Amino acid sequence: MADKISITICGDGGCGKSSITLRLVRSQWIHEYDPTIEDSYSVTRTVDGLPYFLSITDTAGQEEYRGLWTASTVKSDAFLLVYDITNPSSLETLNYFMDMINMEAEQRVEDNQRLRRELGAGAAVTPVGLPPPVKIVAGNKCDLKDARAVTSRQGLEYARKNGCGFMETSAREMVNIEETFAHLIRRVVEARRVHYQPVVSALRPPSRAGHSVHTTALPPTTADASIVGRGARFRPSRFFAFGKDRKLTEITADIQECKKEAIEEPKQSVPNPEDDEPRGRLCRRLCCWC
Numbered sequence: 542m543a544d545k546i547s548i549t550i551c552g553d554g555g556c557g558k559s560s561i562t563l564r565l566v567r568s569q570w571i572h573e574y575d576p577t578i579e580d581s582y583s584v585t586r587t588v589d590g591l592p593y594f595l596s597i598t599d600t601a602g603q604e605e606y607r608g609l610w611t612a613s614t615v616k617s618d619a620f621l622l623v624y625d626i627t628n629p630s631s632l633e634t635l636n637y638f639m640d641m642i643n644m645e646a647e648q649r650v651e652d653n654q655r656l657r658r659e660l661g662a663g664a665a666v667t668p669v670g671l672p673p674p675v676k677i678v679a680g681n682k683c684d685l686k687d688a689r690a691v692t693s694r695q696g697l698e699y700a701r702k703n704g705c706g707f708m709e710t711s712a713r714e715m716v717n718i719e720e721t722f723a724h725l726i727r728r729v730v731e732a733r734r735v736h737y738q739p740v741v742s743a744l745r746p747p748s749r750a751g752h753s754v755h756t757t758a759l760p761p762t763t764a765d766a767s768i769v770g771r772g773a774r775f776r777p778s779r780f781f782a783f784g785k786d787r788k789l790t791e792i793t794a795d796i797q798e799c800k801k802e803a804i805e806e807p808k809q810s811v812p813n814p815e816d817d818e819p820r821g822r823l824c825r826r827l828c829c830w831c
């Protein structure tokens with residue numbers, strides 16, 4: 542079953558939020574500008590071999606509609622903050638949305654702490670609250686190079702200052718559309734893993750004392766066995782005993798006995814010239830008969 546990830550797209554009016562969304566969902570690009578109040582879309586994407594169900598909310602950029610942000614919008618897992626690289630004021634407008642997202646992040650921290658206090662010891666084995674929201678800043682319309690008014694460095698510095706990821710996109714040329722949402726998904730997955738890691742660790746069954754645990758022997762190394770000629774010397778630096786019936790003293794005695802035993806080199810046979818003499822005589826006799 543695909544994990545659900547909610548994404549809210551926000552930014553100033555006319556920066557291309559709806560164009561980015563429609564490029565992802567329908568692979569379409571609409572040239573006409575139609576102001577959006579709030580639209581919702583759903584799409585499934587596979588990232589790193591795993592399917593994810595994306596619930597995308599395209600919000601209004603006009604100032605008169607910004608107050609329509611609902612409680613469900615600010616509870617999203619990730620936020621894509623879009624600005625227009627040809628309009629410097631659109632980058633400054635992101636401060637309004639950034640403040641709202643930061644307030645939501647602080648509220649989540651307070652709610653998580655309150656829930657942990659209420660649950661007490663049960664908080665160690667129960668997933669509590671929500672992870673912090675993921676934020677990525679996207680400079681749209683990067684295909685309009687001649688009309689660029691915000692450099693890539695300025696956008697990157699703004700993103701770093703606010704603790705966000707950064708991408709430059711083009712809905713018209715379909716540049717970095719899929720990559721931006723894949724980046725959002727990976728960041729959400731990582732935020733969830735970090736947030737719920739203590740709970741997962743607490744749910745793992747600990748190993749009980751007094752019970753033997755099967756251990757696989759490590760491969761031999763040069764420190765464990767050295768090959769000399771055709772013989773080998775045994776070194777018990779990685780000696781593993783899995784038997785329960787044998788005592789440690791017996792095992793130690795076997796090790797000492799192995800140390801004392803010497804592996805003799807097999808004697809090489811030296812040819813005797815006298816053995817070839819009868820064969821030579823026979824050959825000479827045969828030659829005489831030919």
